[in-house]
Amino acid sequence: MSLIEVDARRRDHFIVTQIGQLRFRRRGRDRIVAGVAGGLADTLGVSDAFVRAAFVTLSMVWGLGVLVYLALWLMALDRVEDTDPEPVATHQAVGLGLAFGGCMLFLGALGWWPSNALVLTVGALSFGTAALTDRNMPGPLVALVDPSVDRPGRLRMLFGVLLLIGGLAVFSSSVGPISGIGPVVLAVALTGFGILVAFGPWVTRLARDLGTERRERIRQEERAEMAAHLHDSVLQTLALIQRSDDPARMSILARHQESELRDWLYGNAPLEGADLLSTALKASARRIEADHQVPIDVVVVGDHPLNEDTRALLGAANEAMVNAAKHSGAERISLYFEAEDNELIVYVTDQGKGFEPTAVANDRRGIAQSIKARVQRAGGEAEIESEPGEGTEVVLRMPVAAG
């Protein structure tokens, strides 16, 4: 491909993209009816208020504005997109305004509208309102004295006020003679309308800003609460992990934090004094894990309420876990709990060094006896299986009423 060809292709591509950018879309946000006026404003790069005013004015010509609106709506039925328009230079905007005015005058010269007074009044009022409506401005009358408003802004405000006064003048001069409305009523109505137009946008903007401010404050409060929680939990743990040089301890800290964060995220923080055996077992395991720096894997099948008897089961399981954590030397401990129809079973299993159950009484045996006695008092039974080098398993069973 020659350089000229490349250049021609590039130019074609450029033109295609430029036209593509001009493609008309409806607007999704900030729309009043279907986003047609907003989309047109984004495409042309002018204020949407003026485009809306143009539609309103054009509608006075036998509803032409409505027809154009519907036609554009049909054209962009499935194209809704929010683009950030590049603002057009002032002279271009003025040019567009003049072109619109010219078109209207042309229509007027052909005598294509019902009455001059109607079009002039509506046109002046709607464009005047549009000039006074600007998101970035303070109140329309305030703008004339506010130092932060630049000259074009002030001119725009002045232009709007003049248009409004002109529109009201045309309206009163054309309505006055025809109808029988008393001059006082007319004066009151016009004053009221004028005040509404002058201050309406300012009041609505004030309300909108208040709403935004409130939402923002709520968001900040939520953020602060989350930050406080993360600070107390996750950041503290991360600091501890950085200061620790023992891999086992790091892993325990991480595990502990993980389950705590998970509970917090899914809103399932275990309640103190929870009245289910499964929750109580998990809480115990987590506590022992933290105290003795040995991970405990908890698996639960079914559940049972916590009462006098099951508390004994919980206590025995606790003791078995502490025992395994202290003496077995295992890298991790398993706690398995299953609630069957007429029996609760708890297994505390470790793959540690184990012991000889028949050997002479030592402190491990003493603990084993206390586990057994505890469960037996509550009507259950305990078995302890162990062999040197083969780990230990404590099995706790407790009969319960079927149900």
Added chain:
Amino acid sequence: MRVKVYLVDDHRLFLAGVKAELSEEFAIVGSAYDVDTAIEEIRGLEPDVVLIDVHMPDGGGIVVVESVGETNPEVKFLALSVSDQAEDVIGMIRAGARGYVTKTIEPGDLVDAVRRIDAGDAVFSPRLAGFVLDAFAGVMPTEDDPELDQLTTREKDVLRLIARGFAYKQVARKLNISIKTVETHVSSVLRKLQLSNRHELARWASKRRIV
């Protein structure tokens, strides 16, 4: 020939770590950080085993397992996730994954799990075994296919031992059966879990967001 493994995880740091752990044993043929790339590449590369994360943007691991399963049923999935919530675990298995392990798994155990998945077996973590026992417990079978809706006594025994933290080898010894038989039982449970159309299973999983 080395087993071809593909990794999918939107957490880049974790993915790099797993890659390092597995690259000695397996041929890591590729990896992806997002769902669309993963589906496309797995279809093209046809790895033996895919390690897949559950929570990712655009639908997560379930979408990948289901989409690839339709076109390449021979690709096997092992879910590897930080979550051990019932709905995630059961959801991935029902979508077609042959195993589920949490990211806290020891590197050596992960290598074993990949081997086992490649050989066509199922890999159940203690937690997954607990979920399955819970899901199949105490509900009457439906009329359509009672065999699929119940676990046999032997299957329950095997699952209970896995839930108690025993490795397959130890399970086999405790029950006086061979490791192969343990694997057969676990695979059969996996099949029931995937094929049973009990509504209870889905409802059960959504009921317990946390276990």
